[in-house]
Amino acid sequence: xxxxxxxxxxxxxxxxxxxxxxxxxxxxxxxxxxxxxxxxxxxxxxxxxxxxxxxxxxxxxxxxxxxxxxxxxxxxxxxxxxxxxxxxxxxxxxxxxxxxxxxxxxxxxxxxxxxxxxxxxxxxxxxxxxxxxxxxxxxxxxxxxxxxxxxxxxxxxxxxxxxxxxxxxxxxxxxxxxxxxxxxxxxxxxxxxxxxxxxxxxxxxxxxxxxxxxxxxxxxxxxxxxxxxxxxxxxxxxxxxxxxxxxxxxxxxxxxxxxxxxxxxxxxxxxxxxxxxxxxxxxxxxxxxxxxxxxxxxxxxxxxxxxxxxxxxxxxxxxxxxxxxxxxxxxxxxxxxxxxxxx
Numbered sequence: 001x002x003x004x005x006x007x008x009x010x011x012x013x014x015x016x017x018x019x020x021x022x023x024x025x026x027x028x029x030x031x032x033x034x035x036x037x038x039x040x041x042x043x044x045x046x047x048x049x050x051x052x053x054x055x056x057x058x059x060x061x062x063x064x065x066x067x068x069x070x071x072x073x074x075x076x077x078x079x080x081x082x083x084x085x086x087x088x089x090x091x092x093x094x095x096x097x098x099x100x101x102x103x104x105x106x107x108x109x110x111x112x113x114x115x116x117x118x119x120x121x122x123x124x125x126x127x128x129x130x131x132x133x134x135x136x137x138x139x140x141x142x143x144x145x146x147x148x149x150x151x152x153x154x155x156x157x158x159x160x161x162x163x164x165x166x167x168x169x170x171x172x173x174x175x176x177x178x179x180x181x182x183x184x185x186x187x188x189x190x191x192x193x194x195x196x197x198x199x200x201x202x203x204x205x206x207x208x209x210x211x212x213x214x215x216x217x218x219x220x221x222x223x224x225x226x227x228x229x230x231x232x233x234x235x236x237x238x239x240x241x242x243x244x245x246x247x248x249x250x251x252x253x254x255x256x257x258x259x260x261x262x263x264x265x266x267x268x269x270x271x272x273x274x275x276x277x278x279x280x281x282x283x284x285x286x287x288x289x290x291x292x293x294x295x296x297x298x299x300x301x302x303x304x305x306x307x308x309x310x311x312x313x314x315x316x317x318x319x320x321x322x323x324x325x326x327x328x329x330x331x332x333x334x335x336x337x338x339x340x341x342x343x
Contacts, residue, residue, distance in 0.1 A: 036249045037065070039256065040075045042085050042094040044152065045188045047209040047294060048237045049098060050274060051123050051263045051302060053281040058266070060259035061252075070251045080187035081153035082106070089117065095245050096120065096256065100158025101309045102316070104240050108332045109322035116243035119333040120253075121260050121304035122235040122342070128159060129212040130225035133195050134203040137224055140166055143182055149204035150191035154183045158236045158312070159206035162227050165315050169230070176319045195221060208236070210286055210294050228299070234308035246334060260304045261338060267302040271295050274302075306333065306342040 039061060043049045055061060056076060065072035077094060079085050082103025089097040089107065104119055111117045130140070130149070137143055140163065151159040160183060168176040184202070186194075192211040194202045196218050204224065205215065215221045227236065239260075246253050267274040275291040278284065284291075294300075301307075310329045317325045326332050329342055 036252055037070050038073045038075075039096065039249075039252050040077065040094045041096045041098070042077045042079050042088055043098040044078065044080060044085070044237075045208075046211060047278060047291075047300075048123050048126055050267060050278055050295070051260055051304070052098065052239075053277050054263035054266055054274060055259045057277045057281050058263075060262050061255050064255035064258040064262075065252065068251045068255060070255070072252055072255060081185060082156045082158075083153045086110075086156075089240070089242065090115065095249075096239055096241050098123065098237065098239050100152075100161070100237050101235065101306075101312050102158040102161035103153065103156050104238050105313050105316050105322055105332060106156055107240070108326075109324050111242070112324045117240055118243065119238045119240045119306070120246075121239050121257060121336070121339065122306040122309075123237045123239065123304075124264075124300065124302040125233045125235050125307050126209055126237075126300050127233075128162060128206065128208050128227040128236055129216075129223045130159075130163065130204060130206040131195065131212055131215050131221050132204045132224050133198050133218070133221050135220075137203065140179060140225055141170060142224075143179060143204065145182070146201070147182055147203045148201045149179070149183045149206060150186040150194070150202055151183050151206050152185070152188065154185050155180055159208075161312055161316065161321075162225070162230060162236075163206060164319070165230050165312070166225055168315070168319065173319055176315075209300070210284070210291060213290070213294050214286070231308050231311050233299070233301070234311075235306045238306065238309070241334075243334075257304070257336060257338065264302050264304055267295070305339050308343055310343060 043052050061074050062072050082099040085097045085099040086103055086107045088094045107117045134147060151157050154160060163179055164176045167178045171178055188207055188211045191205045192215055194200050195205045195215050272292055275288055275295055306329060313326050316322045333339060
């Protein structure tokens with residue numbers, strides 16, 4: 001479990017906002033896109049970024065770069081929320097961005113015919129849980145104005161999109177944003193602490209592994225919504241880049257994709273080793289055996305091939321969240337032989 005001290009929600013939100021603004025401000029003033037041989041990656045929180053943890057720990061990008069005759073310097077940045085990640089990418093502060101399929105589609109639509117941001121690869125298939133510590137909340141219909149639901153980025157994050165899809169199924173497309181007014185921006189670690197400790201207006205958290213599993217260790221916390229119940233197994237989180245970076249840095253880009261594929265193979269073969277990597281890279285205060293159990297969950301699949309992302313794109317176009325309708329998942333993913341079986 002995390003050892004953070006409990007805080008009031010207002011303090012958490014303010015602290016998170018200040019931290020994020022400082023990080024983003026620093027990124028936005030960064031230099032423009034690097035030349036071949038340099039790579040800046042923005043990631044977020046959770047086991048869904050395990051592929052990147054392995055890539056970083058084993059220096060797989062550097063390894064594949066050397067095999068292709070280029071020395072690659074890799075810089076890593078951690079942000080919270082798809083909005084901050086998208087802003088950093090469009091500001092030229094990072095080259096590869098990690099965020100939900102929702103933020104990807106938002107920036108793909110925004111840059112369509114311009115910077116042409118597209119996905120590079122998936123980070124795997126994982127169920128995301130909306131949990132609550134309010135015993136009165138059994139379904140999303142039970143949330144009231146007294147409740148607040150933490151998400152990484154209000155209205156933009158994949159967690160927000162899942163909540164909107166669930167709302168549309170329950171109340172119709174015209175009411176897809178019915179619960180948006182109850183959502184607040186908060187990084188997963190801080191929201192987890194608040195849900196576990198209780199005592200704040202934050203009663204819900206749409207999270208990801210391992211935070212949702214840590215929250216559920218508290219008997220007062222229960223699952224309200226499972227993303228797999230909405231769309232079946234799907235890829236909630238992806239990596240994306242601009243068309244210019246891909247075209248201008250073919251060797252660096254290729255080394256990155258090869259590194260991701262190697263990391264996926266490693267995790268499939270060595271779950272304990274992957275758990276050790278996560279703890280070593282993230283410094284997370286989590287029990288090793290519990291982490292191995294989470295990573296070994298048969299519902300988890302660490303793969304670079306995207307799965308069932310198009311239903312999210314179709315929904316976002318249907319409700320007007322994006323203006324451009326993709327014909328298929330391949331419209332918002334770069335062409336890559338390793339991803340031919342995606343969806």
